[in-house]
Amino acid sequence: MENTEIRQTGDGNTYGVTHVLAKTTNYMKLHEVHLPGKFTGKFSSSERKFLFIKGYSQKEEGLIRIIDKSLVLDTQDNPIDSVVIKRFTNPPNQDIAVIKTKEKGERVSVKACVEKVSNILETPSSKRRIIKLRDSSGTIDLKVWGEMIHRLQFEEDQMVRIGCVTIDVFNNRASLNSNPSTTLEILNEEEEVEGLVDAACFDQDEMSILIRDTLFGINTDQMEQIFPTMDFIQGLKVKLLTKGRTIIEVTEVQQE
Template sequence: MLDKNGAIQKIFILENTDVRTKSTGEIYGVTGVLAKSTNYSQIHDVFLPEKLIQKFKESVQKSIIVRKYSQKEDGFISLTDSSTIMDTTDDISQEDITKFLNPDIVDIATIKTKKRNERVSLQGIVEKSTRIIETPQSSRKIYTIADTSGNIDVKFWGDKTSLGPFQDGTNIKITALKVDQYGGRCSLNSTPSTAVQINEDYDSLQGDVQYFIYFTNVSIQFQMID
């Protein structure tokens, strides 16, 4: 872990701060940010103490300077009670923001080649789901989503468990998910920016296509009889 007690880091708060509880009962916050040190090119998860949660939520510009923090090699940033933050001017483009809050849809086979913490969106069919699993620290619900390239578990955390429920066979689009790689297995986690859209047009379009194919076959048979 890199100790940045004397350094200054400029970050852009990308999304709302999730409030969580440790097994010890300690309250802490988690949010996703873009950092000047990586030219706003990747998302860093920031873990912050309870005393800083409100300051993050109230930041007007969403761009802040952080002093006294630690950063792991995988990019995770941790703040402590001794960390200080200060609002600053915004120098990030809307394009940089959008590509993380609304990433492109990719198929599941491609998702499984992504690195941990990358953001993706997907579209597929709900194969199965679990009940909401509650613990003292968190709640989650898991959907298994499939497309023509494979299937993958998508974990909805915290208040995102209220999205749905989605019945088996429903075609949905899910945006702003975070890739997780653990024990050689890839899955997806919800983020504060995750949104779900039921793809109702898909079913009606599929029905129209089947109808057209049916009558095309009839036409072919009629010509063969002649």
């Protein structure tokens, strides 16, 4: 299905992680595969190809584990429908609120604003960066793992489309994980935002307004369009043209 991600154990040994569609589940379920370092080249060079594996174990949740004594051979089968493959490698966009209702292990794409980017967090066997994402329906954390940290460069306040991430659920809380098929697209497009102004900061160096739990940066001229006296007025509804979390234009102001 995709290239193999190389990981390292605490004692310094490497192993590979990839994902496959298996004939045992009629090529309709995605299986995570853990394999010894000796097989990483075989799998990395076999993207979208068929392999015959003998001598493996499979857990109830679908994880396939290959060992040094396993046999991995090239083979062939009927081509898998490209629509099926796309469902796992380039799934459609979903709102964050919808993502939180889905099952662990499902793959989705998401269009959102980057709210916060953490430093790289390292342990002896892994490294990750946590990206906090927000759209109009809520927030969710994305954990970017391993070498994907350097391939996917996030900046705060960017509007992005993140293609193909894996849903994780821990203690009834949903989050997202990167995988070898994850992509990042920076969106420079402008968006319309409409809603009540819940709060405002009039300080020159932190000027901003809060709409539906999202804080937007705003300049003095735009602020005076909304609050001519530079004092907060309750019940103002605005229409804005934004890029990320920056206001480009105030298009309408109404008192409810």
